[in-house]
Amino acid sequence: MKSDWTGYSSITFDELVDGDGKPRTGNEAVFQRLADLGPALVERQRAAEAEIRSMGITFTLYTEGSSIDRAWPIDVIPRIITASEWNTISGGLIQRLKALNMFIEDVYNEQNVVNDGILPAQWLEDSANFRTECCGVHPAGGVWAHISGSDLVRDATGQMMVLEDNLRVPSGVSYMLENRQISKRVFADLFRDLDIHPLDNYTEELGKMLSKLSPRDDVEPVIALLTPGIFNSAYYEHGMLATQIGAHLVEGSDLQVVDNIVYMKTVRGLVRVDVIYRRVDDLFLDPAVFRSDSTLGAAGLMAAWRAGNVALANAPGAGVADDKVLYSYVPDFIRYYLNEEPTLPNVPTWRCMEPDHRQHVLANLDSLVCKPANESGGKGVTIGNRATEEELDHLRTEIETDPRNWIAQPILSLSTSPTLCDGIIAPRHIDLRPFVLSSDEPFVSVGGLTRVALREGSLIVNSSQGGGSKDTWIVDESVRPDRLLEHRQPGQQQVQRSGNGQNPS
Numbered sequence: 001m002k003s004d005w006t007g008y009s010s011i012t013f014d015e016l017v018d019g020d021g022k023p024r025t026g027n028e029a030v031f032q033r034l035a036d037l038g039p040a041l042v043e044r045q046r047a048a049e050a051e052i053r054s055m056g057i058t059f060t061l062y063t064e065g066s067s068i069d070r071a072w073p074i075d076v077i078p079r080i081i082t083a084s085e086w087n088t089i090s091g092g093l094i095q096r097l098k099a100l101n102m103f104i105e106d107v108y109n110e111q112n113v114v115n116d117g118i119l120p121a122q123w124l125e126d127s128a129n130f131r132t133e134c135c136g137v138h139p140a141g142g143v144w145a146h147i148s149g150s151d152l153v154r155d156a157t158g159q160m161m162v163l164e165d166n167l168r169v170p171s172g173v174s175y176m177l178e179n180r181q182i183s184k185r186v187f188a189d190l191f192r193d194l195d196i197h198p199l200d201n202y203t204e205e206l207g208k209m210l211s212k213l214s215p216r217d218d219v220e221p222v223i224a225l226l227t228p229g230i231f232n233s234a235y236y237e238h239g240m241l242a243t244q245i246g247a248h249l250v251e252g253s254d255l256q257v258v259d260n261i262v263y264m265k266t267v268r269g270l271v272r273v274d275v276i277y278r279r280v281d282d283l284f285l286d287p288a289v290f291r292s293d294s295t296l297g298a299a300g301l302m303a304a305w306r307a308g309n310v311a312l313a314n315a316p317g318a319g320v321a322d323d324k325v326l327y328s329y330v331p332d333f334i335r336y337y338l339n340e341e342p343t344l345p346n347v348p349t350w351r352c353m354e355p356d357h358r359q360h361v362l363a364n365l366d367s368l369v370c371k372p373a374n375e376s377g378g379k380g381v382t383i384g385n386r387a388t389e390e391e392l393d394h395l396r397t398e399i400e401t402d403p404r405n406w407i408a409q410p411i412l413s414l415s416t417s418p419t420l421c422d423g424i425i426a427p428r429h430i431d432l433r434p435f436v437l438s439s440d441e442p443f444v445s446v447g448g449l450t451r452v453a454l455r456e457g458s459l460i461v462n463s464s465q466g467g468g469s470k471d472t473w474i475v476d477e478s479v480r481p482d483r484l485l486e487h488r489q490p491g492q493q494q495v496q497r498s499g500n501g502q503n504p505s
Helices: 003-007 028-037 040-055 083-107 121-125 173-186 188-193 202-212 235-245 301-306 318-322 330-338 355-363 389-401
Strands: 058-063 066-071 074-082 151-154 160-164 223-226 248-250 255-258 261-266 269-272 275-278 311-313 368-372 406-410 416-421 424-433 449-452 468-475
Touching: 028 040, 028 074, 028 188, 028 468, 040 066, 040 074, 040 173, 040 416, 074 083, 074 173, 074 416, 074 424, 083 160, 083 318, 083 330, 083 468, 173 188, 173 202, 173 235, 173 449, 173 468, 202 223, 202 235, 202 275, 202 311, 223 235, 235 248, 255 301, 261 301, 301 311, 355 389, 355 406, 416 449, 416 468
Parallel strands: 074 468, 223 248, 223 275, 275 311
Antiparallel strands: 058 066, 151 160, 151 424, 255 261, 261 269, 368 406, 416 424, 424 449, 449 468
């Protein structure tokens, strides 16, 4: 271990080093190589940023009253997870999504989960993403959420937990893949020497999964990725994924439904579409069923889906499981549908609809995180100990007016990871979004999109609100530093490091 790392410390669980500043078990090889880089680590950060600019990788940053495109923010110091822990995490994610798909299939059909008293009927009926238009439908294999991105956090004790599920139109996978490509370029020597598990097969597995959904067995399936268009914040991702899986990138105006069959307009005439990977929200999919003013979907799309003539991934209505109130029941769903104990726990959650829960929340607003039930991207979230009295008073009114729309969770001391901040390595809070493909052979990305709160002390990791990202390395813990001696670069000074993002005194 390099003595220069002794200045690095975190007030919570750190992913790379323990409380004594020593690398955690399984992290020794990566830690040693990063420490040996010295000032070259800053040069590699600059190289990564140059790659992003040259490749035109952008996202939309939302500020008060406006939005701007900016280069995708990446921190080159990777987030490390050992292969043995990842096996447990991926198994827990598969378990969770299996139960969630069974729940969605149930609530749009028999509703046994309600009839058996596991879930109150009112909470399902009042869910903003419950679509009565989907009742009675049975998608192939009972799978509604084909692609999911659950957000994971680790608390101060090191426990990995599920913070929320994203089953409507989960985004971010392109940035996970691009982070890996950039990381492989700037750390080619580390990828040569360390056993970092590959991530590149995600799009291959995605393409295979979508192809299996085709209602026609006798022809090569025609797959389309339905995008809202170039002004959508995730348009870069839409184009990138369509290219990699060989799908046609289409907008609603490119589709036409005739006799419950979906066609794509081409210069050679209409071409039948078998599978649509949709990145358009439910309410904009079909103006004949949902919002009549929508131009993002195609009239008749729902009828074609209900008739079984086209597969939609994810299926309309899958977002019912995104409801943060229903999220709090997922451990119960796992026990109910699978007769298993959850591998990955939820973050403790209070449901403001319940009088005793609401009383606790209102009495402790300044020490809780309060979230609206159906927002995403961190919108509407209030962190109690960082809110003003005026903000807490407004929140109190919101909860009392519409308690069904609010849940509360403890303010977790999220784990940190070493992050380059103006050339200094400092701890920053992170989360993780792995991606799961649900089919007869479920697949979990080998790692995920690690998001990092770039501001000191901040818990907001969402990129749309100023967060950044890291590549996530799943490493074989059997690789030891003494196997890497011949690849070290001795004699280099180290980058300044501090536990608080400041120069050491």
